[in-house]
Every structure is written in C-alpha cells, then in structure tokens.
Amino acid sequence: MKIVVCIKQVPDTTEVRLDPKTNNLIRDGVPSIINPDDKAGIEAALRLREANEGATVTVVSMGPPQADVALREALAMGADEAILISGREFGGADTLATGTTIAGALKKIGYDIIITGRQAIDGDTAQVGPQIAEQLGLPQVGYAEDIRIEGEYAIVKRQYDDCYHIIKVKMPCLITALSQLAEPRYMTVHGIADAYAKEIKVLGYEDLKDMYAEGTIGRTGSPTNVAESFTKQAKAKGTLLTGLTVDEAVQAIVDKLDERHLI
C-alpha cells in the first residue's frame, strides 16, 4: 500500500505580520514550518504504515527549492521517500492550477491513499485537497479525525458540526486531515542525519509537462486574482454595563438599540 502525503511549507503565522502599507505578508525572518494539518497527515500516514505491513509513506510537496527542509523534516519523522514538485512554470498558481499540478505529478508517482491537510494556515482555502481528488477522479473524505484500513477500504471518522460520520471508502481515495487527526511525533536526532543522507527527487516541468493540458498550470492556468488583502481594523471599544439585574440589563440594551433607531 502506497500512502502519499501532500504537504505545504508555510510561514509560521503565529509570527507573521502584514506590511501596513502594502498589505502583503512580511516574510523576512519568519520561520517556515510544515502546515499543521499536513503534519498531522504525515503522522497518520506513519501510523498506518506501522499498522499495515508493507505500506510505504511518500511525502510530496509543491514549492520553491527552499521547501526541501520541510521534506527533510518529514523524512526525519520517518517517511520513506520525499518528492519535490518545483519549477518556474508552476509558479503563481492559484488553488485550481496547484491542484492540477499536484494531481498530474501524483499520476506519475502512484498512490493507494492520498492524505492532504484540510487547509493551509497561510491561505486557509481548503481547496487543494478536494481539487486533487476531483482531478484524479477519486472518492474523497474531508475533515478526517481517524483513519484505519480494512482490506481494500479505508474507514474514516469525519468531523462534522455536531456529530461524526464514519465513512467507508474504497481505495484509491483521498483524505483530508485535521490537525487533531494525530499528534505529530518529533524527529529523532539520527533521523535528521539520515534525512540529509537521502536524495529528494525533484519533478520539474520537463518531467511532468505531458500530464497537463495547455494553459492549465502556473499563472496562466489560474483564473483567481487576489484584488486586495487587508488587516481587519480592530472594533471600537464597546460599552460595559455592570451591576444590573436581568430586567435592568434587558431594558438597557433595548434603550441603546432604540436610541440608535435600530428597533
């Protein structure tokens, strides 16, 4: 069983700020991390490998050459193989073109289960995983909190607003992981040295161009344009009313609403 985990290297948004003038992310000096949902996906894949003899874990990332360190981290956690999809032609992609690019590469790489994170903390779109599934014509289960394998099926516990769904899905399939899916293990000291001794396979445009219809990847394959991004302004300070009984409180709120002609 070949488990493929798609990961994205993202800026650690707990340390990110927006440039107040340009509204772009200030990336200088911000550490890069594996997107948390994706990292849970790696952990889930490693546990599936441990529970299913003969299974392998391949980690795939699309990004600039610097994404190498994210793949090394995945190897140091215990992944068997890492592949980087990288090339200028893939740059400037929106989620559609990204999904197309990764799906094309996955056809070449091969898979039984594809695990992606639910969404990345930099864009928060939650679109790429489902788009890969659609492009590959695979059944997909999102928001996975637990995955196990039974024969040729994956049994997935899917988080819902007020309940769980237990879904039986035939492999090959795609599952999107929540960060609650599995607490990621740490790398080990020697695992890091081993990760750097391994080769990371790079798939460039030349390796993959046959997989794509013309104009479907990179900037030209991206119908989305970001018109503007901005930081939400902090709301004005509210009024705090204290020491009122319930009836007084209700009356005070009604008076305020009335005063502003809202009721």
Next chain:
Amino acid sequence: MDFELNKTQLLQRELFRKFAEEEVKPLAKEMDEAEELNPELIEKMKKLGFFGIPFGREYGGEGQDYISYALCMEEISKADASSGVTISVHTSLYCGGVNEFGTEEQKQAFLRPCVDGTSVGCFGLTEPGAGSDAAGVQTKAKKEGDHYVINGSKIFTTNGGFADYTLLFALTNPELGTKGMSAFVVPLHAEGVDISANIERCGIRAASNVVIAYENVVVPEFNRIGKEGEGFKIAMTCLNGGRIGIAAQAVGIAQGAIDETIKYVKERKQFGKPIAAFQNTQFQLAEMQTKVDAARLLVWRAAATKNAHGNYISQAAMAKMFASDVACQVTRECVQLMGGYGYCREYPVERMYRDAKITEIYEGTSEVMKIVVSGGMKLK
C-alpha cells in the same frame, strides 16, 4: 574557517529547540520546586536520541558529533538547566569514558544500553574529602580472584538517584596515590550500594544529586575500564570532554535568561514607555548578547576540535571558564533588568540566576580551569 552550522545541525537545533519549548519549559518551574525531574520527560528525551548523540550507531547511539551534542545541551538548558546537566553527565562523563576506554565487549555491555535509550549513567569521582583535589580519593577496590570488592563513598553524584550504572573511581593500589586509581562500571542495583536522598541545593534543584555509599560491592574484573592504575587518567579525560557540555549548558542558561528578559522589557512600561526603549536596557542586552555569542563560539571551537581528534583540553577549559562566568553575569543582570519581578519565582530568570552558579563549580571549578589553561601556556 566556517562559522555556519550545516543543514543537519540546523534541523537538529530546530528539534532540540522545539522539544525544549514544548516539553521541557512547561515543566521547569514545577520540577525545580519538587526537586525532581519528571520521569516521563527523561523517557521522551531518551526515545528521541538525546542521551546518545556523539556515539556510534553500531552501539545504538545517534552517530552525531560534539557540535550536535553542544546544540542539544544549549537548547535544553535554555529551558531547564537541570535537564541539561542530566544529559551532560550521562553523555560526557559516563558514556564518554566507556566509549573511549572500554573494550568492544565492554562497550556492547555498558555503552549500548546507555546510548540506545534504555539506561542512564552517572560518574563517581568526587568524595567528601576529594573535590578539586581528586587525588584525595579514598574509595578502595580490592582484587579478590576474578572480581573486585569496592568500599567507600562518593558525594555529589549527578543522576545517581535514578541511574543504572556509574563509572566509579577507586584505589586498587592505595600506596601509589593517583597512579593506583582504577575505573569500574558498577551497576547501581548491585548489593551493597546505598543511595541517599537528593542533596538540597541552591540551583539545578530538579537534577538528581546524591551520596552513594559502597559497602563490599562485588564487581567482576570484566567491569574494570582500562588497566589497573589508569583510573585517574580516565577520569581527567572524561572531565575534559564534560566541560564542553557544561560550557554549552552555561550558554543555554544565559541565552534563556536573555530571551525571557527581551520578552519582558518589551511589555513592561515605566515612565510612559516600554523599558526596552531605554538606552540602559538596550546597552545591557547588547553587551550580554555579545558575551553569550563569544561564549558559544568558544564552545563550538572546542567541540569542533574534539570532533577532529585535536587537542581540545585548553579550549574546553577556556569555554567552560568563560561561559560559566558569562552565565552568572548575564542571569544577574537579567534579574536586575526585570527588577522585583525578576526576583520572583513567577518568572524563570530567578531560577536561571540560581542555576547559573553551579557551572562555575562542577566538573572543575573556574580556578581549576585556570590551572588547566595556564598549564597549556608553558609558563614554567
């Protein structure tokens, strides 16, 4: 000359840093107050390989070098110096000694379990009457047939409360003084071994530090590391390497205190602005960071020389002498910058201030470091 860490070391530092931040830091205060390390924390560190960094994969170690080890020591000690010294004594003193002087069979028997994450080691040299003057050791090992019988007492044995093995130094020929000293691996569960409660201390209170008494403890000849009479040389060699670990610990304590202080001075407002806006704060921190960087470079130099099998003895002594002094100065100034809050247990710099002092004392006092360094300067 290369001042950059390589990619492997950078990612290893990332691992140590993240682990220290997530797993060690939240426990540091309660472990200090309880005067006990959290056993689960030790298990986690063993599992990730922190207890076997500079030892061969063929023995179950991590196969890394002394730079990686120094990075581990700094990052863990940034969060908690007690956890740091636990790793250092185990790694440099116990495992370092067995690795360097043990036979292949002895390494399989006594190094493997300690570097593969199963067991923990400690080091028994210091006695109530033999501190800096290690030649004053009184513990004796009497040969009887194919075994030795050990009698005596060791004090300030770090890790002794929970370790599985000690590298013990005892006189096999008391008439010869230091030349009559030999080294033994003694399992601490052996009959006749009596381990005291934790010695109450000013700092690194969570670390285990005990008195161990040996009464007619029988160990096979196989457990003797090196030849009879080589004990003193082995002990001194272990301590030379140990100083890299302790110097890195001191750098960690100092850097940890600076990091905590920076957070504080940005938030704390006095006279209408954050105290980070005052030039005194800025200059103090600039001076401190410069000293810590200098100390770190000394540590890395000594570690790199040890990796290259060069003569690192003076370098390690310089690193420890300087870094421990820096740790004491920096933690004192950090408490000062934080004022009354710095003195309170609510903030970690108070603990770091207490923890720093020991780095000037153990594994050779700063005065002993000066003897070592001046000894290498051919002054006589």
